[in-house]
Amino acid sequence: MLLAVDIGNTRIKAAVFEDTVLAEKFVFDKNDASVEAEKIFQKYPKIAHSILSSVGKEQDSLFLLLKEKTKMFGVNRDFTFPFQNNYSTPATLGIDRMVLASGAVMQFPGCNRLIIDAGTCVTYDFVDSENKYQGGAISPGLRLRYESMHNFTAKLPLLYPEMPDKFIGNSTAASMHSGVVNGLLYELEGFISQYKQQYQDVTIILTGGDADFLAKRLKNTIFANSNFLLESLNFLYLYTIKK
Template sequence: MLLAVDIGNTKIKAAVFEGSALLEKFIFSHEDALNGVKIILKKFPKATQSIMSVVGKEDNNLLLWLQGNTKLTAVNHTLQFPFTNKYATPATLGIDRMVLAAGAVLQHPDKPRLVIDAGTCVTYDFTDAENQYLGGAISPGLQLRYNAMHNFTAKLPLLYPEMPQSYIGNSTKASMHSGVVNGLLHEVEGFIAQYNQEYQDVTVILTGGDADFLAKRLKNTIFANSNFLLESLNLLYLYTNHK
């Protein structure tokens, strides 16, 4: 069994896998990281292997504990990935983006893929049919957009994601919801259209904390999977350890 741990900007997500099957998923705060992982391994004592990727702040206590209690694969830029990295500044490419690209390559071979991760930020990561990672884009996520309007204006309230009833907002709150949600939806649709113009039959994968929220309104054919990063960690582990 494998324990996959994703240390994100706002939360820590973990899952236990047996082969390709996800047995159970867990979400906890950074403060509860070490205790949360101990509880998971008490429930799944056969999870003697682990893999961890870090986007948020490094947790040295968790790292040391996993090294001492499991056989840990720490994902970093030196790990072998199933794609050729064509990013102009490969050392600055986020580990989470590399993991998502690896999962897309391994799960959808021989075709171009666009992974859209709608989390704190929205990241777009593209690999072509020749398994070359070409890059993508980064933009503010839903809550960041709400926060920015509240923090950098005098009177706009702090709101949280809510699906607008109409694209024409008839109040300040309705206008903000329309601007944030419809704005991001148009952004996503626009990026998908651009990639489909240049590449044929692009497989689009939508993941992240806001994936399910956005997927209901997207017109394009996509694979919505909020667990894709954890599944990609599992696929990357299988790739690096069983080649």
């Protein structure tokens, strides 16, 4: 069994895999990392391998625990990835984006892929049909948009994502919800349309913490999977051990 761990900007996500089957997913706070990981090992004592990726500061206690209990693979830029990296500044490309690109290549072979990760930030990553990573875009996610309006203005309240009832907001809260949610939806539709105009046979993959919230409201046909990064870690592990 494999334990895949993704250390994000705000939380840690983990999943136990038996080959390509996801047995169970876990989400916990960074401060509880080692305690929660111990619980996973108690529940799944057959875990022998682990793979970890991090966009922020690694949790030392979690790192040591994984090394103690498993054969651990820490994803870094020295990994062999299943795509050619054409980013002009490859050393600045986030590990999470590289993992997502790898998963897209392995799960959707032979086509152009646009991976949209709707988390703290929204990242757009494009890998063409020849498995060449071309780049993408980064913008603020839903929560960042709400928080920035609250933090950088005198009177706007701190709100949390909520689908607006009407397009025209008839209160401050309704106006903020309309601006943030509809604004991001229009952004997503715009990016997707732009890629589809420029490339044929584009597979759109939507993932991240806000994937489910956004997916049902998008007009374009997409493949929505909030677990795609964890699944991509598992596929990258399988790819690595085969290499």
